[in-house]
Amino acid sequence: MDEITFRSDTVLSDVHLYTPNQRRLMVRLNGMGQPVFLSQFKLLWDRDSQTDSGAEGSDHTEGTPPAGTVCSHVGASLQAGADTTTPEGLAAQLDEDGDLDVVRRPRAASASEPPGPPRDKVHPMILTQEEDDILEDEAPESSPYNVIKIEHTMATPLEDVGKQVWRGALLLADYILFQRDLFQGRTVLELGAGTGLASIIAATVAQTVYCTDVGADLLAMCQRNIALNSHLLASGGGVVKVKELDWLRDNLCTDPEAPFSWSEEDISHLYGNTTILLAAEVFYDDDLTDAVFKTLSRLAHKLKNACTAILSVEKRLNFTLRHLDVTCEAYDHFRTWLRRLEGLAGGRLRFAVEPVDASFPQLLVYDRIQQLELWKIFVEPITEPIVSVDTASRPFS
Template identity: 35%
Template sequence: MEDNCRRDQEEVMSEVHLGCPPNLHGSHLSHFSFPFPPPSNEGTLLNAREITLDEDGDLVLDRQSKPSSKCRMTIQHNITSTIPSVGLQVWRAELVLADFVLHTLFTMNILDGIIALELGAGTGLVGILLARVAKTVFLTDHGDDILNNCAMNVHLNAEIFENHQTSVYVRQLDWNKSWPPSDGPDELRSQESYKFSWTPSEVEEAEKASLLFAADVIYSDDLTDALFNTLKILMAQGSTKVLYLALEKRYNFSLDDLDVIANGYSRFQSYLRDAEECRHLENGLLPRFVGKQIDLADIPQYVREYDRQESVEIWQIKYLSSDPAY
């Protein structure tokens, strides 16, 4: 217990913040720039060369032919933090997931009008990008400081999505308390955190989310267990859901294993099965999480303010609850 307390008080620093003043305490503003496809304009007339029909005769719109505009995002964050407060920093996996979202926006229309939920949203960078085209975005995390900082970033970047009229909610979600989040009175809850509590209608809407996102939430076995316990319930509710999870494998020497390991990664992989394996599982062995790694070679680096490393991965994760034919 004492070792865990000591570890929780250790100061850590994201590689993204290298070069920032090391003695700068408190919050700091960083700017991230990237190309962004302009909002869809349903009133725009298409000429004959731009019209493409699918096999059912429906109109297909290809964003790749659209010019892009420059987008500048301002993110408030800390330069360093304790481990329980790492959501106050910007991490490499968060920016890789932002690249994935941007690439999806440029190449497909699947994010238009969706309900999305980000788990462990931290600074909210990915969710704010999604708000450009989504109908509703829930940015969830745990802790008043992190949630207040996330809400500030939503405010700082509201112009990104103000013309789209997206509903953006910053909400408390403690994975150790699972899903659905409590909306009743809690004597242990601070007055400050009440503004991040859920209403029953918000819980109902969040369960309709089709896409979930998470970045840099895999770094301890306990946290990984809590995450998947929440996912097991959340992904079985409402509409079919797909999770895109970005992580960075950080290698440290473990006294327990007497080896250099990536903390949390083995436990993370223990929850996943591939689609081929699930085809041969009997119903009695379900439910299962089905995972497929995204090839980052296919994802251009749109966000310039970081150094992408081979240690970063993105996984597409689905929850198979009843039908093994996948």
């Protein structure tokens, strides 16, 4: 396979869009025949001292890739077979019979398209090495503790978006790195984990992380990413359990025949110990957003302890013909749910919502655009007796 052309009904994450073509490394085809790529995201941390190893604010230190890029460190022998033909290089050639061989101008070089790599094509290189070789082929100065390796696909149809890495996962992972103490020794549940990036980062400090999503193929990819990064996981804990959790179903799947199903032991551990819930970039469709919030509420009611949900969202602006204006409907729907939760009265739980200031130092390399937001929802049981207004207004009766 020389090149992949994106279909018009596919979506591509900005994280992958801004990766230079020659940095894309295709490692295999997944169970659905989709090309799988390996990217490495640099961690600007000092794992042992748990201090920032040079990242100041959101500036990138020398040698650090520019914002919005992914570090894909591979040996020089693994150069991608990018198309290097230039307009100047175009020349009439004759074949063996003396006929004219027309060399067509590459699309990206046409006058109607901007310079730079074509947006609709990638030129993956199929690695012929064994996986172990690939992992050993990193730049020598790069410690295995300073990168997280993620297998992902690109330009998927909407139903497969979890196989790509989204910017919100990087923001959430970044926050976890910044607030390591908050996650120390905790039991964490991630909803819609996709490739598992944020769950893996959480497991560098947490005791147990339930990394959940839907679809055996996606969950298998997630499991593979956890294996690729097992050396990063917290010592004395750092267990990541990949499980199916479908927001559209009321119950967890306990069918032992089903892949990534839950055992009774897991369920009781989950409800008995979880105090942090995570979700990154899962608010892109109103019906799914409804399902996520209902799932959050259902889970919170089952958890033994108070919990905090940490959510990342990207405010995506679209021009709609319906409004003849720029709108961000999916984001607005998300915010409506936050208000609804805060306004809930009469239940067993109290929900308090708080935006997180996203100006903390960056320990991962990505473009932290203004539209990327983090929100916290604190959920705690209501302990004080509910006093009705009538009784309160009659203190001596």
